[in-house]
Amino acid sequence: MPTKNTSDNIEEYIKELLAQSGIAEIKRSHLADTFRVVPSQINYVIKTRFTESRGYVVESKRGGGGYIRIARVHFSDRHHMFGNLLTNVSDQVSEQVFTDVIQLLFDESIISEREGNLILATASDDVLGADAPKIRSRMLRKILQRLDRKGFHL
Numbered sequence: 001m002p003t004k005n006t007s008d009n010i011e012e013y014i015k016e017l018l019a020q021s022g023i024a025e026i027k028r029s030h031l032a033d034t035f036r037v038v039p040s041q042i043n044y045v046i047k048t049r050f051t052e053s054r055g056y057v058v059e060s061k062r063g064g065g066g067y068i069r070i071a072r073v074h075f076s077d078r079h080h081m082f083g084n085l086l087t088n089v090s091d092q093v094s095e096q097v098f099t100d101v102i103q104l105l106f107d108e109s110i111i112s113e114r115e116g117n118l119i120l121a122t123a124s125d126d127v128l129g130a131d132a133p134k135i136r137s138r139m140l141r142k143i144l145q146r147l148d149r150k151g152f153h154l
Helices: 006-021 028-035 039-049 078-088 095-107 113-121 125-151
Strands: 023-026 056-061 067-072
Touching (some): 006 067, 023 028, 028 039, 039 067
Antiparallel strands (some): 023 067, 056 067
16 A cells, blocks of 8 residues: 655645535644644645645635635536536646546546546547647547536536
8 A cells, every 4th residue: 555645644634624614724834833844845735736626725815824725616516517617627738637627527426437537548648649738628628518418427
């Protein structure tokens, strides 16, 4: 079994806070002290693991009374979720953002693990080549549009 690194432990801790109250409000310096890391490590975890494409909203206030507030995005319905995702798909999509959105679709029980893995297998840089970010963007738009139609599932 793979050993968890510090970033994994910080992510798990924040997710536990989210599970308790739905919102995690943390002080960067306190969390850094708790895990014996520099505050930039906390920033790294938040910027890479609590992104919009993974279904999170992050709000930050700097200064003495500053905090970081993380909340899981809750959509009124699936149509609203698809609309929000489609609005935020840029003309170029990185492999990580694509993976995050597919993971979100799986987490929301919209696609199965098998379907998600098949989609991901077709979207890597080595498969798509030099224009991968543009192609991934078009793929993601089509997948979301198709899933949004009358509750259609792959």
